[in-house]
Amino acid sequence: MDNKEQFKPFIPAEKIVPEMTAFSIIMGAILAVIFGAANAYLGLRVGMTVSASIPAAVISMGVIRVILHRDSILENNFVQTVGSAGESLAAGAIFTLPAMFLWAKDGLMEKPNLVEIMIICLIGGLLGVFFMVPLRNALIVKEHGTLPYPEGQACAEVLLAGEEGGDSASVVFAGLGISAAFKFVIDGLGLVPSEINTPSTGLGSFKGQIGTQIYPAVFSVGYICGPKISSYMFCGGVISWMMLIPLIVMFGSDAVLYPGTAPIGEMFAQGGVSAIWGSYIRYIGAGALATGGIISLIKSLPMIVTTFRDSMKALAGGQGGSELRTDKNISMKVVVICLAVLIVLTGVLPQVPVGIGGAVLIAIFGFFFAAVSSRMVGIVGSSNNPVSGMAIATLLFSTIILKATGAEGAAGMKAAIAIGTVICIVAAIAGDTSQDLKTGYLVGATPIKQQYGEIIGTIVSAIAIGGVLYLLDAAWGFGSEQLGAPQATLMKMIVEGVMGGKLPWSLVIVGVVLACVVEILGIPVLPFAIGVYLPVQLNACIMIGGLVRLYFDRKKYASEQEQTRVTNRGVLYCSGMIAGEGLVGIVLAILAVIGVSDKINMAGVLNLSAGAGNIASAVVFAVMILLVFKFTLGGRKNA
Template identity: 20%
Template sequence: MNPVSPVSPRGMLYQIPASPEDDERDEYIEEEVYENDFTFRAVFVGLLVGVVLCMTNVYFGLQTGWVSMMSLQSALLGFAIFKAIPRVLPRLKIKPFTPQENVILQTVAVATGTMPLAAGLVGIIPALEMMSETMDGRGPVVLGAAGLIMWCMAVAFFGVFLAAPLRRQVIIKEKLVFPSGTATAQLIALLHKIPPPGEALGTGVSRAYRRLPRASRSVSPPGEEEREAAASTEDRKDAEVMTVAGWWALGWTFAASGILTFISFLFPIIYALPLFDVLGLPFGTSLAAQWMWWFTPSLSYVGQGVIMGFPVTIAMNLGMLVGWAVLSPLSKHLGWAPGPVSSSTTGARGWILWVALAIMIAESVISLLPIIISYTTTLLRHHRQRSRSKVFQPVSPREANTADDDYFDPTDEDEDDPEIEPPERLVPMSWVWSGLAVSGVLGVGLVWMVFGADGIHPWATAVGLVLASALSLIGVRALGETDLNPVSGIGKISQLLFAVLQPGNVVANIIAGGVAEAGAQQAGDLMQDLKTGHLLRASPRSQFYGQLIGSFASVFVSTAGYKFYTSVYQIPGPQFAVPSAGIWLNLARLLNKGHLPDHVVPFMLAFGTLFGALSFIKAFHIRLPPSPGRDKWIRYIPSGIAFAVGFLNSPSFSIARLIGGYIAYRTAKSTRTGETPLLAIVAASGFVLGEGVVSIVTLGLTSAGYGAVSCFGCGLGGGGYCSGGCT
């Protein structure tokens, strides 16, 4: 897969595998890859899509702590926009929208859309605003618009420069899967009707990526031909979906979700149905009002359930039942949590939050162990190889003339897949080192300006950035192998460290954790984009430009979105509980001479030990040789993070996601491959985007003084969205 001779100033020829639908041919075909993938129109539309995704992520993040890259949705929306332009403006002549431009578009959109999580706008910033004089020694830390912009600017770019040099190691040399980036490349290939990416990948990814080029296959195992035939049939169905049916599904689901969201704004009872009060009638109690058990028929959360899959939503609802149907009533009736159930400090919600925190820390730390071991052994092996090559091998002319900017490692001479990109399409290492230095100094200075001497010391911020650099290596590797970036564990590790480095300072503890998490999360998300670009031969340098532009734009978009929501709604409040903020603040309080609620320690130890052991089994299982019997029961082990999220979110959100997970399960059973069909994923994307976009409209109406048309039914159940729009 090496480049061949240039054919024009605007393009180069690369060898890519022929379409897997052609069962007779093993040869490779040549396809022109445009050099000018970094176009104004790709960046501009990417920013438009990114703004929508950013506001959507602020909305969902403040509600449930759930923030998505939405790379698939970005590629879909971008392609739909360019597909619609010739129909809306038939006289406007535009060049065909290329797959490489779509890669740049979704890269810009993802960088713009994920800033609410990277900058902690759905976690650490609300946590600082929830501080109290009695518990923390100082009042709430509320940043104005200028302070929030400076904070976002401080953490916006460091992760971008971290991601650039990691590409060569984890994508080119180790060929890690990065399932979301790989799936996005597959979707873009389907949209643009080009042969799917042909890089050989390992297990744990979608069916489209488990097939190898025929020339590289050995003897197929029993049943392989049947599975390949089924996968090939599903690929043809996917291609048909993205012609007519898929666009209709995206449009109708977007409209249905948007309409339901707007109707629920007018009639709040729709999103707070007190269905479970029937169970409380014999006891004369309202489960909705007292115990937060209502049902929210949100299509967006149904869509999220489809995307998450049935196993994840099952784990989430198991956590919901244990947390909200067992532990919450137990802590309330035994007097361990005497406050209102909805209170995150004295109520049952705050009590079970500690159990969730124990589960998340245990699973995050244990799941990092095999990654750390693997990374350490890889480094040692490479060090021994380099030492042997220096002792026994003469220096070649190519090695002697190699510069840092060439991204050339002498040990790559005998590797199967060396760097395929020419130097002019790569990010020079001189840029990376300069960028890390400048963004690091900028981050330290801006954090000092925002929080001052009572916040975090400059040296402590610098240590946080160094920690982010080290932990991002682990996070990126975990993301590449499992599609899960353990940023929550990375943030908690940083908090534990800073409880020692700067004790007694809750603000410093939260900020340090946020700095470390921001770098690791951003580097991981951008690495998914680079995987997509690698598979579709987009320029890494163009993607780097797009990431910088998207991150810079999102500084202002995210700030505006957060300030808009906090000025209109009570945060935390009935509609926006901000569960992530409670996790950050409570751990910081505990580490800085705080105390735990009554009788919660045994439950934390029990659940933490249980899910730590389960995480250990899952983490080290993937290192063992395949075993059909063992593999069958391992997949039934619930995810600890998903289980803990069931504690953090009120039952209404978990139940809606379970419905979506079941839909994914049923539609997957209807296929011969057992994978969720593309049409279901497209429809789910429409559900998520519909509510996210219309929520911006309802936010504007609320800020303008408009509210519910009728509060009918709200008195029965209370709570939920009803208490937000009606009294």
């Protein structure tokens, strides 16, 4: 008897319950846009995104009970399937596409228009879904007892625990509303500064700076990631802002060093540590990030080769002939036709500037990395899936081929980023689809309906993501201190380097060496490298979130069930805070673009001194943290 015959899902195959309904489609589409926009904003700020599956599931459970007065676990599962696609597509897009915006600012090319962004993202997302369809039987069904799919199982557990009522959903909504209010007070009204800082003038000749942001979403990233990852990021930030910047200012005071255009001392006098960060530290961080991505890919190569080989072997075994509801996938005939059409369109559409050769590269890399991503998330989870490493490898290989075939300059650079974007989205969506299909397998969903749900989520998100990118770029600009866009800057650097563009290689190599040393010491490179790249104030806020999570993890509880309850509530509340700040960030971007933001901002009127501003910010931050304790420890004890 095989795994498929032994396993019995929560909803039997013979039972028909509401699943792909009008409400679940609309609700899922709305959440896809919300979490896609929120994760785009978050990823461009801190270089990391968070899974939307569980928050989407609990929001769905709460709304379906309140509005429809019914409880269908499969309807909730369909909502999270559609909703989580937005987060995955956004992650793939923000890792690469902002590079084109940065080149546009340099005068090298025009920005990609909304139609170009939509088509590139749509092709990547649909390829990710269709590449995953034939792998479902091989990875989800046949290897049910082998591949755990940690996020997929966690989401299934949340859905199965839906008998708790609306309490979990209320925690998410509370986090969303409270975070939105804090974000509007801090950045909208400007009533308190967004950072608590030591003086940037330093102590005597020491020109470092330390401080913390007070944003709820940044704090929440630290809480969700936990103390270890947070500490790695914080250490990277401390090395940049308390060691590298002071050394650059001290030794290069009168020097004009590329890419800076003025003496370092003058730059520091006019712009403080932020000026040094923007001109020098970001390149060191980019070198460390690139090295971290390559190292993670190299370390994963044995697993990548094994997983791809095993996936192909299992796939060769066929899709199975069962006619059960829980075994129905999109037919292979439809999948093959759709894949062929998408690959042809990739080669001929002017909005996807890759040509026939680029389309062939996308087909090869896309299928390979879709298979690898789908299986690897089943082993190590989405958080440890080396998508950035896959994107780096694709960019390096594609850029070398493009240059060798004569596609140089702006056209070659744009083609390389387009290929990288499609592959990044393919890997992200394939991983998300496999996690969602695992959740569906456990609860008894209909696979073909979930696959339709992924397609719906991809289409909706692809339409929306271009507008989000344009808004954020117009409001603050990619590569700025507000939106560092670390991965996109890294991809830009790689393409420029291969194409022969001018880069401060000495700074990049410093980052490479730093990453190698960190790897030798046994410290995870990618979070450390992100910390080197991003401002220390952001890393410190993440660290504070990690410390709060450490308190909850080590706190003594009456039972293991109580500890699980507190942990889940904390993660849900912080997921809500991320969504709330992301949404208000989009609203504030709209207000900035139409010229309203300056009129409502009171920072200039209040004109707080540095000391008074630090005190006011500390009070607001303390209140925010106290509310985390209240909503994490509160609620029904039997929830």
